[in-house]
Every structure is written in C-alpha cells, then in structure tokens.
Amino acid sequence: MISEPVNPNLTDLLTRTDRIMSGANGRGADPNSARPSRDSVHVGVDLGTAYTVLAVLDENYQPIAGTYQFAEIVRDGLVVDFIGAVDLLRRMKSQVEERLGFELKSASTGYPPGVPQAEVRATANVLHGAGLDCTGLIDEPTAANNVLQIKDGAIVDVGGGTTGIAVFRKGKVVYTADEPTGGTHFSLVIAGSTGLTFEEAEAMKTDPKEQTRLFPLIRPVMEKVGTIVRRHLAGHKVERIYLVGGTCAYPGMDQVIQEITGVEAVLPGKPLFVTPLGIAMNN
Numbered sequence: 001m002i003s004e005p006v007n008p009n010l011t012d013l014l015t016r017t018d019r020i021m022s023g024a025n026g027r028g029a030d031p032n033s034a035r036p037s038r039d040s041v042h043v044g045v046d047l048g049t050a051y052t053v054l055a056v057l058d059e060n061y062q063p064i065a066g067t068y069q070f071a072e073i074v075r076d077g078l079v080v081d082f083i084g085a086v087d088l089l090r091r092m093k094s095q096v097e098e099r100l101g102f103e104l105k106s107a108s109t110g111y112p113p114g115v116p117q118a119e120v121r122a123t124a125n126v127l128h129g130a131g132l133d134c135t136g137l138i139d140e141p142t143a144a145n146n147v148l149q150i151k152d153g154a155i156v157d158v159g160g161g162t163t164g165i166a167v168f169r170k171g172k173v174v175y176t177a178d179e180p181t182g183g184t185h186f187s188l189v190i191a192g193s194t195g196l197t198f199e200e201a202e203a204m205k206t207d208p209k210e211q212t213r214l215f216p217l218i219r220p221v222m223e224k225v226g227t228i229v230r231r232h233l234a235g236h237k238v239e240r241i242y243l244v245g246g247t248c249a250y251p252g253m254d255q256v257i258q259e260i261t262g263v264e265a266v267l268p269g270k271p272l273f274v275t276p277l278g279i280a281m282n283n
C-alpha cells in the first residue's frame, strides 16, 4: 500500500485500467461503466520503446477502454519506424473503436524530457497518420504526475529502453534525466544466458511463474538501474521515489532500487499504465 501524499484513488484507478487493458485480449471496454459519449472522452497514446498504449477515459477521467501492444517503433523517445507506428496505431484505434461503438477523433501523446522538438513533432505526426488530431503533447513525468499527484519526490520511469528520472518540487519538475537501460536489457540478459530468442525471453520475463527463478539472473541489471537513479538523485533532497513504467512491475524491483539508492521506493500496483493514463488526462 502507498501512504500519502499520492492520489488517494491511485490503486483503484490502476486496477480498473489493468482490467480494461487485459480484458478481451487487451481491447476491453468496461462493462460496468455507463455508455460514454464520443464528444466527452479523453484519449492518450503512449509510443514507447517496448509497448504502445492507447487509453480512453470518460468525461470524469475514468478508464473505459484501451489496448497495448509490443512493438519496436520508437527508440529512446525517437520514432524509428514511422510507417510501422502509424499502421500499429491505426489497428489499435479501430479495435478500441469497435468496442466503444464510436470513432475516436483526437488524442494527446507524450515524450520523454530532453527529446528535441523535431522528434516530438514526429510523434504527433504518427497520431495524424493514424487519423487522430493531436490535441496535446506532454512530457512523460508530468503525465505520470497527473495520475500520482505528488508534490515532492522523484518519479522514476523504467520502461523498455530507458530509465527516466524526474525530481519534483512543489508539484513541478525541477530536474530530469534519461539513460539507456530498461526492460529490454533484462530480456537480453535472459536471452543470452538461456539461448532463447529475444521474443521468447521477453515472454518468459513477464510470466509470473518464471520471475522468481529469473530474479538472480537479472538482479545485476536492476542494480544498474538503481546506480543510475542514485547518481542522478545525488545533490537533490529526495525523500521518496515513485516507480512507474512496465519494468517496475518485476517483483523485487522496488526493493533493489530502495537498497541501492537508500531512498524509500513506492510502487503503484500497476506501474505500466501510470504514464499512458496521465497522457490521456491531458486530452
């Protein structure tokens, strides 16, 4: 459980998002929610190194539909496969529209801090290409904090390709860094030592039945993430680290980060969906 001062509805929000994202092959609409209207939804697109996430919220910013998919279309915040990204997002959009029964018109998207403006525009162009007006561009830590609602502390986003660190003071970002170590490196280590392909290693890594056995193998990569975080937080007075990004879902990751940094690390139930939800809240 997370103590104050984070969003008091965080656990419930992330649990419902996870149910929607995982339901019906990850394309579910929440059967319990009232029928949303097409003009009042908030849509977010998170183009990541590993996962592309599409999240739809109702007028009260509650999750109602979404989907996510593994795809290698972005590297370290830069779109490296524009056509692939447009095709993927188009497919994801129509799956979600089918569930909702109406067309999605616009969306917000995010970018890691420090990415050049030209690259941010490329991300917006992926949305246009897929038939969505891009109505908002938000940096990822600020998006994550739309959901977490912290005032002071650090948000550490361990995704597929990179580890992002953002220090917050009085609710505003005061320092950011992004370094190329993330979940992809966990999978590469597993592939290297088992002889599996990257895709097989990726599947094994995210299988809860395998995670305890694989832990000693990937612990050094977790420690490296911890060392990166420690280095960037040196000189900042940070009392708590909030972990987001899919890789933080690996059991034990929070303890390793806490051990290496010496700073309390808190893990929201479903760290994978924090940033995508916060991006949707910006639409």
Ligand SMILES: Nc1ncnc2c1ncn2[C@@H]1O[C@H](COP(=O)(O)OP(=O)(O)OP(=O)(O)O)[C@@H](O)[C@H]1O
Binding pocket: 047, 048, 049, 050, 051, 052, 074, 076, 077, 158, 159, 160, 161, 162, 163, 182, 183, 184, 202, 205, 206, 244, 245, 246, 247, 248, 249, 250, 251, 272
């Ligand atoms: N349950 C899990 N346990 C461990 N790792 C997981 C789990 N679920 C997802 N991951 C990993 O999380 C990563 C994807 O997370 P996320 O969507 O936050 O990254 P991304 O946004 O695609 O990448 P980046 O932020 O680096 O561009 C992948 O490496 C994936 O294997």
Ligand SMILES: [Mg+2]
Binding pocket: 048, 049, 157, 159, 160, 245, 275
């Ligand atoms: Mg990410």
